[in-house]
Amino acid sequence: MRHRIAVVGGGPGGLTFARVLHRHGYPVTVLEREPAPDARPPGGTLDMHEGLGQLALNKAGLLAEFHALSRPEGQAMRILETDGTVLRDWRRRPDDRTNPEIDRGQLRDLLLGPLDIQWDRGVTQVEPETRDGVLVRFADGRQETFDLVVGADGAWSRTRPAVSPVTPHYAGVTYVETSLDDVDTRHPDLARLIGDGSVAVYGVNRALVAQRNSGGHIKVYAQFRAPLDWHANLDLADVEAVRSSLLALFDGWAAPVLDLLRHATAFVHRPLYVLPVSHTWTHVPGVTLLGDAAHLMPPLGAGANLAMLEGAELAESITTGHGDLDEVVRAFEEQMWTRAGRWAKITTTGLERLVSPDPAEALALFDQVQPS
Numbered sequence: 001m002r003h004r005i006a007v008v009g010g011g012p013g014g015l016t017f018a019r020v021l022h023r024h025g026y027p028v029t030v031l032e033r034e035p036a037p038d039a040r041p042p043g044g045t046l047d048m049h050e051g052l053g054q055l056a057l058n059k060a061g062l063l064a065e066f067h068a069l070s071r072p073e074g075q076a077m078r079i080l081e082t083d084g085t086v087l088r089d090w091r092r093r094p095d096d097r098t099n100p101e102i103d104r105g106q107l108r109d110l111l112l113g114p115l116d117i118q119w120d121r122g123v124t125q126v127e128p129e130t131r132d133g134v135l136v137r138f139a140d141g142r143q144e145t146f147d148l149v150v151g152a153d154g155a156w157s158r159t160r161p162a163v164s165p166v167t168p169h170y171a172g173v174t175y176v177e178t179s180l181d182d183v184d185t186r187h188p189d190l191a192r193l194i195g196d197g198s199v200a201v202y203g204v205n206r207a208l209v210a211q212r213n214s215g216g217h218i219k220v221y222a223q224f225r226a227p228l229d230w231h232a233n234l235d236l237a238d239v240e241a242v243r244s245s246l247l248a249l250f251d252g253w254a255a256p257v258l259d260l261l262r263h264a265t266a267f268v269h270r271p272l273y274v275l276p277v278s279h280t281w282t283h284v285p286g287v288t289l290l291g292d293a294a295h296l297m298p299p300l301g302a303g304a305n306l307a308m309l310e311g312a313e314l315a316e317s318i319t320t321g322h323g324d325l326d327e328v329v330r331a332f333e334e335q336m337w338t339r340a341g342r343w344a345k346i347t348t349t350g351l352e353r354l355v356s357p358d359p360a361e362a363l364a365l366f367d368q369v370q371p372s
């Protein structure tokens with residue numbers, strides 16, 4: 001008998017879950033709040049790890065297509081001193097495909113493929129163990145029941161309260177994101193500074209990171225330790241006011257580095273929120289979580305990878321599982337908690353060291369993780 005399965009959220013985790021089920025001919029309902037795939041800008045580039053995101057793409061039958069789209073050269077990484085001196089310059093080794101980069105929009109379209117998504121279906125509440133199964137309530141007042149509801153609805157999940165009372169807390173670090181377009185023609189000096197991959201500059205409790213996306217698009221992240229209300233006297237909608245405030249924060253840094261902020265045309269405020277490391281819950285029949293909904297952690301290159309692998313693994317176990325659905329979900333949760341707990345520790349320590357009172361810590365961290 002086929003179960004009535006829904007996934008809330010069409011991000012990397014939810015789409016991978018749905019795509020692997022679809023590959024095995026298993027029906028799934030994908031409920032997405034956004035009205036269309038391109039309703040919001042998709043965000044920056046993602047690196048897909050060989051043993052995580054790439055494994056998930058393989059389970060979805062999409063690895064070859066991913067390799068055709070991805071940018072292995074995007075693995076290049078340069079670290080500068082605040083005065084502009086180059087401290088490290090890691091180039092990609094020939095044939096290195098351990099962590100190629102892909103634009104989020106490209107990854108989304110790849111995963112969407114033939115999937116039939118229910119757009120504009122914001123979920124407001126998930127109620128387990130009703131007479132007819134798990135009840136899902138929608139923002140438009142409608143409701144529907146399923147045998148299994150998978151919450152892949154990100155940091156502020158509306159599915160999470162059905163299994164856990166925990167909510168994300170501020171990590172003490174804020175990102176302000178901006179971007180530059182057509183960098184190769186409009187800002188060739190910056191294009192050379194950034195190279196094929198990323199450039200990062202670490203100072204005391206602050207950092208500036210720029211990452212190349214495809215098509216000459218650059219995402220820039222100003223990162224700093226600050227109380228959540230650091231902008232109390234600043235109008236975040238006032239581009240020039242935000243620019244001045246950031247330039248003051250990075251005062252004294254090399255002019256080409258500050259050009260990343262001077263040439264920006266808009267700023268997006270992103271205080272970092274996290275769930276407690278090793279967030280688990282008492283199993284609730286018919287509802288589970290994956291990805292950021294389950295284990296929101298600092299954005300150090302693992303979140304989308306984990307969400308995708310979890311989606312792929314849960315889908316695979318559903319299609320191959322001989323036991324009952326609940327047993328499959330319990331086993332999935334145990335596996336997810338162990339792996340995500342490990343990554344939450346790594347990324348929490350990583351954030352402490354990258355945006356740290358001692359910038360030498362950031363360099364030491366990269367020396368540990370970059371291939372020599």
Ligand SMILES: Cc1cc2nc3c(=O)[nH]c(=O)nc-3n(C[C@H](O)[C@H](O)[C@H](O)COP(=O)(O)OP(=O)(O)OC[C@H]3O[C@@H](n4cnc5c(N)ncnc54)[C@H](O)[C@@H]3O)c2cc1C
Nearest residue numbers: 009011012013033047123154291292299301302303304305
């Ligand atoms: C600056 C930055 C850089 C990052 N870089 C990387 C990286 O290089 N590599 C990496 O692996 N990770 C990276 N991450 C982390 C990564 O973005 C997340 O971990 C990942 O997107 C989580 O995927 P997800 O599918 O769990 O959730 P999300 O991507 O958050 O997707 C959730 C989906 O659910 C939908 N939704 C939300 N609420 C509802 C609702 N109530 N009803 C219906 N739908 C809903 C949303 O619209 C969205 O489509 C980065 C994060 C940031 C902020």
